Amino acid sequence: MIAFNKPHETGDELRYITEAIAAAHLSGDGRFTRLAQEWLERETHAARALLTHSCTAALEMAALLGEVGPGDEVIMPSYTFVSTANAFVLRGAVPVFVDIRPDTLNLDEKQVADAVTRRTRAIAAVHYAGVACEMDVLGSIARRHDLLLVEDAAQALGATYRGKPLGTIGDLGALSFHETKNVISGEGGALLVRADGPYAERAEILREKGTNRTNFLRGRVDKYRWVDVGSSFLPSEIVAAFLWGQLQHAHELLLRRLLIWEGYHERFEALERAGVVQRPTIPDHVTHNGHLYYLLVPSARERQAVLERLRALGVHALFHYVPLHSAPAGLRYGRTHRGELPVTDDLSARLIRLPMHYDLGAAELDAVAAAVGEVLGKRVAV
Numbered sequence: 292m293i294a295f296n297k298p299h300e301t302g303d304e305l306r307y308i309t310e311a312i313a314a315a316h317l318s319g320d321g322r323f324t325r326l327a328q329e330w331l332e333r334e335t336h337a338a339r340a341l342l343t344h345s346c347t348a349a350l351e352m353a354a355l356l357g358e359v360g361p362g363d364e365v366i367m368p369s370y371t372f373v374s375t376a377n378a379f380v381l382r383g384a385v386p387v388f389v390d391i392r393p394d395t396l397n398l399d400e401k402q403v404a405d406a407v408t409r410r411t412r413a414i415a416a417v418h419y420a421g422v423a424c425e426m427d428v429l430g431s432i433a434r435r436h437d438l439l440l441v442e443d444a445a446q447a448l449g450a451t452y453r454g455k456p457l458g459t460i461g462d463l464g465a466l467s468f469h470e471t472k473n474v475i476s477g478e479g480g481a482l483l484v485r486a487d488g489p490y491a492e493r494a495e496i497l498r499e500k501g502t503n504r505t506n507f508l509r510g511r512v513d514k515y516r517w518v519d520v521g522s523s524f525l526p527s528e529i530v531a532a533f534l535w536g537q538l539q540h541a542h543e544l545l546l547r548r549l550l551i552w553e554g555y556h557e558r559f560e561a562l563e564r565a566g567v568v569q570r571p572t573i574p575d576h577v578t579h580n581g582h583l584y585y586l587l588v589p590s591a592r593e594r595q596a597v598l599e600r601l602r603a604l605g606v607h608a609l610f611h612y613v614p615l616h617s618a619p620a621g622l623r624y625g626r627t628h629r630g631e632l633p634v635t636d637d638l639s640a641r642l643i644r645l646p647m648h649y650d651l652g653a654a655e656l657d658a659v660a661a662a663v664g665e666v667l668g669k670r671v672a673v
């Protein structure tokens with residue numbers, strides 16, 4: 292059996308969890324939270340990094356910080372995880388789904404300017420597979436129309452756009468440490484705040500149930516009080532300790548992913564040249580993080596055949612997002628920009644994600660490639 296995902300342990304997690312327990316600080320914002328946040332600030336150059344209990348929570352914080360409210364529109368792709376939309380729908384806003392680019396499967400920046408209306412409040416850019424959106428274009432649209440630019444960088448830790456770490460180019464960025472991501476803590480996430488200022492200060496308050504507890508812990512105020520709206524968005528020290536055991540190996544985890552990604556990429560070169568599959572496209576000015584490897588096969592029918600054949604051979608491959616715009620909640624809460632989203636509908640029906648985790652070796656990659664070739668190779672012969 293070749294699993295699709297296998298959470299990788301670096302071996303340091305239990306030691307840090309034991310330390311957290313010994314320190315008798317199990318709630319949030321202890322030593323391990325601080326270490327993890329400092330690491331993130333150092334590595335991403337974000338002015339502020341705040342651990343959250345999920346990327347979903349960080350996106351909800353972004354919607355609150357941006358004061359997105361009822362009737363506001365938020366431009367986003369339909370080809371994304373539900374949390375990108377939910378964070379704004381919870382505030383009463385309307386997702387406006389824009390089509391994706393056929394090469395990176397990211398928001399088609401050329402269609403975004405046209406989707407801006409008087410009600411548009413924010414753009415949510417999702418870096419699919421850890422490959423950056425066209426942030427220069429999105430940034431200039433956001434500046435021109437005074438919009439909040441949020442990066443759903445759930446899959447993007449370690450990836451860059453023109454040398455800049457993803458999650459720190461827009462106003463606010465959200466990372467995920469869910470067990471399916473590159474660096475994990477089971478459930479977990481972080482909010483990245485690009486610049487020091489009102490967002491950074493208020494983010495600390497929202498995350499601590501609307502209190503100024505963070506400044507109280509720093510000794511900056513003498514009592515802590517309810518000063519704003521908020522919720523409990525922070526993880527416990529047990530989770531932060533696990534994460535700290537991972538972050539210190541983040542570079543090694545990244546290199547391993549990239550190696551596996553390259554291994555797949557070479558193995559499918561011939562099938563792409565034969566016109567049978569389309570491999571991922573990585574634009575020249577971005578670096579990715581090997582988060583996932585996908586193939587676009589010729590038709591939805593062939594996708595089904597490949598998935599079934601792979602499963603029969605013990606290879607666990609998956610499709611990915613069911614587009615939000617045609618899902619029940621998407622129809623209820625959102626709308627599309629100009630009718631159909633043909634690229635989204637087409638590509639989401641033809642995409643296969645291949646197994647991707649730390650333990651995959653050359654033999655496994657060969658087995659996956661052989662299984663895909665067995666189904667699709669016939670096509671070449673025809």
Ligand SMILES: *Cc1c(COP(=O)(O)O)cnc(C)c1O
Pocket residue numbers: 344345346347348371372374375417443445446466467468469478479480
């Ligand atoms: C994983 C993921 C999320 C959700 O992350 P959680 O940490 O599970 O809340 C949101 N958006 C995208 C694009 C994701 O891949």
